[in-house]
Amino acid sequence: MAAKKLLILPGDGIGVEVMTQVRRIIDWMAKKRKIEFDISEGLLGGAAYDVHGTPYPTQTLEAALAADAVLLGAVGGPKWDDLPFDKKPERGLLGIRKDMGLFANLRPATVLDALADASTLKHDVVAGLDIMILRELTGGLYFGEPRGIETLADGSRKGFNTLVYTTPEIVRIGRVAFELARKRNKKLCSVDKANVLECTVLWREEMIKLQKEEFPDVELTHMYVDNAAMQLVRNPKQFDVMVTENMFGDILSDCAAMLTGSLGMLPSASLGAADAEGRRKALYEPVHGSAPDIAGKDMANPLATILSFAMCLRYSFNMDAEAEMIETAVKTVLKGGLRTADIMQAGKAKVSTTVMGEAVVREL
Amino acid sequence: MAAKKLLILPGDGIGVEVMTQVRRIIDWMAKKRKIEFDISEGLLGGAAYDVHGTPYPTQTLEAALAADAVLLGAVGGPKWDDLPFDKKPERGLLGIRKDMGLFANLRPATVLDALADASTLKHDVVAGLDIMILRELTGGLYFGEPRGIETLADGSRKGFNTLVYTTPEIVRIGRVAFELARKRNKKLCSVDKANVLECTVLWREEMIKLQKEEFPDVELTHMYVDNAAMQLVRNPKQFDVMVTENMFGDILSDCAAMLTGSLGMLPSASLGAADAEGRRKALYEPVHGSAPDIAGKDMANPLATILSFAMCLRYSFNMDAEAEMIETAVKTVLKGGLRTADIMQAGKAKVSTTVMGEAVVREL
Ligand SMILES: CC(C)[C@H](C(=O)O)[C@@H](O)C(=O)O
Ligand SMILES: CC(C)[C@H](C(=O)O)[C@@H](O)C(=O)O
Numbered sequence: 001m002a003a004k005k006l007l008i009l010p011g012d013g014i015g016v017e018v019m020t021q022v023r024r025i026i027d028w029m030a031k032k033r034k035i036e037f038d039i040s041e042g043l044l045g046g047a048a049y050d051v052h053g054t055p056y057p058t059q060t061l062e063a064a065l066a067a068d069a070v071l072l073g074a075v076g077g078p079k080w081d082d083l084p085f086d087k088k089p090e091r092g093l094l095g096i097r098k099d100m101g102l103f104a105n106l107r108p109a110t111v112l113d114a115l116a117d118a119s120t121l122k123h124d125v126v127a128g129l130d131i132m133i134l135r136e137l138t139g140g141l142y143f144g145e146p147r148g149i150e151t152l153a154d155g156s157r158k159g160f161n162t163l164v165y166t167t168p169e170i171v172r173i174g175r176v177a178f179e180l181a182r183k184r185n186k187k188l189c190s191v192d193k194a195n196v197l198e199c200t201v202l203w204r205e206e207m208i209k210l211q212k213e214e215f216p217d218v219e220l221t222h223m224y225v226d227n228a229a230m231q232l233v234r235n236p237k238q239f240d241v242m243v244t245e246n247m248f249g250d251i252l253s254d255c256a257a258m259l260t261g262s263l264g265m266l267p268s269a270s271l272g273a274a275d276a277e278g279r280r281k282a283l284y285e286p287v288h289g290s291a292p293d294i295a296g297k298d299m300a301n302p303l304a305t306i307l308s309f310a311m312c313l314r315y316s317f318n319m320d321a322e323a324e325m326i327e328t329a330v331k332t333v334l335k336g337g338l339r340t341a342d343i344m345q346a347g348k349a350k351v352s353t354t355v356m357g358e359a360v361v362r363e364l
Numbered sequence: 365m366a367a368k369k370l371l372i373l374p375g376d377g378i379g380v381e382v383m384t385q386v387r388r389i390i391d392w393m394a395k396k397r398k399i400e401f402d403i404s405e406g407l408l409g410g411a412a413y414d415v416h417g418t419p420y421p422t423q424t425l426e427a428a429l430a431a432d433a434v435l436l437g438a439v440g441g442p443k444w445d446d447l448p449f450d451k452k453p454e455r456g457l458l459g460i461r462k463d464m465g466l467f468a469n470l471r472p473a474t475v476l477d478a479l480a481d482a483s484t485l486k487h488d489v490v491a492g493l494d495i496m497i498l499r500e501l502t503g504g505l506y507f508g509e510p511r512g513i514e515t516l517a518d519g520s521r522k523g524f525n526t527l528v529y530t531t532p533e534i535v536r537i538g539r540v541a542f543e544l545a546r547k548r549n550k551k552l553c554s555v556d557k558a559n560v561l562e563c564t565v566l567w568r569e570e571m572i573k574l575q576k577e578e579f580p581d582v583e584l585t586h587m588y589v590d591n592a593a594m595q596l597v598r599n600p601k602q603f604d605v606m607v608t609e610n611m612f613g614d615i616l617s618d619c620a621a622m623l624t625g626s627l628g629m630l631p632s633a634s635l636g637a638a639d640a641e642g643r644r645k646a647l648y649e650p651v652h653g654s655a656p657d658i659a660g661k662d663m664a665n666p667l668a669t670i671l672s673f674a675m676c677l678r679y680s681f682n683m684d685a686e687a688e689m690i691e692t693a694v695k696t697v698l699k700g701g702l703r704t705a706d707i708m709q710a711g712k713a714k715v716s717t718t719v720m721g722e723a724v725v726r727e728l
Contacts, residue, residue, distance in 0.1 A: 090559045120485050120599070125484045141527060141561060156530055158529070159530075159564070160563050161562060161563045162527070163505060163524060163526070163527060166521065166522045167520040168520055195454045196458070198512050198523050201513065202521055226617075227618065230619060232619075234484060235484070248615075254593050254594045258593070258595075
């Protein structure tokens with residue numbers, strides 16, 4: 001079997017240090033489980049801007065398109081805050097998502113038993129939480145045209161963006177959502193604002209059609225986005241799989257992530273369309289950002305990125321057993337009492353990024 | 365002094381019963397405090413559709429424009445769910461907001477001591493919470509053109525809406541926000557998605573300019589909307605006044621409302637531009653919806669609507685003393701142990717809508 005081509009993009013801030021820990025896990029997999037990886041590294045975001053004058057160098061895109069999977073740390077930081085819009089680190093992230101066609105963003109929000117008390121929500125409300133938010137990632141307001149800022153005849157200005165979805169875009173994200181739901185508890189909640197936005201009226205109509213025609217075994221419900229934000233706070237365990245458009249997904253998945261109280265634990269996967277052999281372009285990244293305030297201090301929590309690598313094994317390489325090994329190792333390390341600063345609790349042992357990474361490898 | 369013209373729109377569902385309790389308070393004010401109200405009633409939403417075949421009759425708009433203030437219950441319900449987009453109850457609400465020019469939606473999220481345990485969040489995270497979310501209400505995606513659903517040449521369809529703001533729209537909501545902040549703790553957080561949406565790049569630029577030119581005494585910070593959703597869950601007390609565009613405001617204010625755990629307690633005010641005498645068109649409504657499942661059962665919590673009337677006295681009639689009387693009466697009644705079903709706690713007395721309304725009047 002050919003070596004699995006992995007492109008690693010550490011990005012900015014803590015992205016670099018957490019990725020160092022993931023490299024340990026990869027090395028372990030290569031040595032102990034004889035899984036061959038062909039690894040290359042690239043630049044994205046601020047780090048790329050510093051070297052190439054652009055947050056999104058052509059060679060990064062080329063390497064990403066040639067890879068079987070991409071692992072990303074995080075991008076952004078105050079250093080690049082004053083750059084013009086098209087030079088900001090985010091352009092690199094949005095560019096690579098779009099050009100790799102990564103329309104399906106899987107954002108699990110799970111609460112591990114060991115960490116249920118880390119949440120600002122009451123223990124019973126979140127203990128055992130396990131929801132999957134599927135966010136459409138290459139459409140909607142993020143990429144819709146026309147967009148821009150114009151000066152009007154009277155000297156005032158107008159800023160505008162376009163929320164737009166076509167039926168094929170809705171159907172392809174819908175299929176991924178129903179398939180995810182089918183593998184879980186066969187319950188899908190589609191979130192929209194169909195009482196106000198025509199674009200999401202179409203979204204709802206297509207979801208209903210898809211359920212009838214292809215997924216009659218999955219129960220489909222609909223919820224307005226404002227109510228969804230409320231219900232996530234009121235009773236998050238009512239949800240299983242949720243699917244929504246790009247901007248709503250950005251907001252709701254971050255809200256859901258914070259319900260868990262341990263952002264440093266949450267992975268994500270962004271997938272493209274399946275090719276003839278069923279392979280999808282894919283990028284894996286932690287939900288947390290580049291945390292410039294603690295960058296370089298060996299304090300960051302590497303577990304979200306390590307768990308993102310586990311998702312990579314599962315979704316890109318069908319290596320469920322190895323993915324589970326990593327997930328179990330993480331749980332055991334936490335049960336053993338090790339905590340990075342972000343998830344520190346009374347009575348536990350506070351450890352560095354490096355020590356946490358080593359502990360996971362040891363557990364494997 | 366001329367009688368104050370109040371238009372009452374009970375709307376649908378529990379709107380009708382909660383408004384009955386507000387009428388008691390108004391009667392009490394008229395009798396005991398010699399405040400003359402000239403009251404009329406009108407139809408909006410589903411109730412209007414049932415009588416006039418439209419959720420938004422011309423006579424309702426005319427009465428609203430002639431009134432000094434409008435009190436609204438709530439609109440909507442499953443009975444009207446299958447109506448076409450332009451006949452749904454929401455069209456009435458959105459129409460009256462737009463036509464009255466109510467661009468400033470004040471959505472306080474406060475936690476009364478007596479109810480701090482009603483929240484799904486831990487006591488310390490929300491006890492004493494007191495934030496004010498100012499939502500722009502007549503612009504953005506809600507009203508932007510072009511909008512609609514189109515069939516494309518290949519038979520697929522496209523749904524689209526427009527997110528648009530002009531500088532005058534941003535500046536007028538910005539002024540209201542800074543003024544609110546000035547009366548409170550001089551801290552304003554403007555929420556946008558300026559790393560992705562040009563429309564909100566303009567929003568941020570105008571907020572910065574306004575602060576420099578007119579409100580140098582108010583501290584202005586900026587936050588991305590996804591982070592704002594997280595921070596509301598992580599540590600809501602970091603906020604004082606927040607200002608944001610229409611769609612983000614819809615989501616964040618509902619999220620913030622649910623943090624309090626007592627949606628049945630939260631009022632809101634929607635204000636228009638000040639005329640030469642400083643008077644603003646205004647509509648007051650509870651944050652909760654029409655709750656069709658408990659409508660007609662004398663179970664609904666009338667306090668949000670009663671507190672909305674208190675906001676009406678404060679913002680439309682400068683009657684701070686009377687507004688405070690009502691707010692104090694509500695607090696005392698809660699301290700006394702009375703609870704409607706939605707805020708029921710162990711050891712308290714569960715009462716009906718009517719009994720709760722009577723208790724507030726008695727307390728006055
Ligand atoms: C950095 C930013 C452009 C990005 C987004 O809005 O998609 C981030 O918030 C995310 O959720 O991955
Ligand atoms: C009913 C609906 C149109 C409305 C809105 O989205 O503005 C409601 O959610 C609100 O917040 O007042």
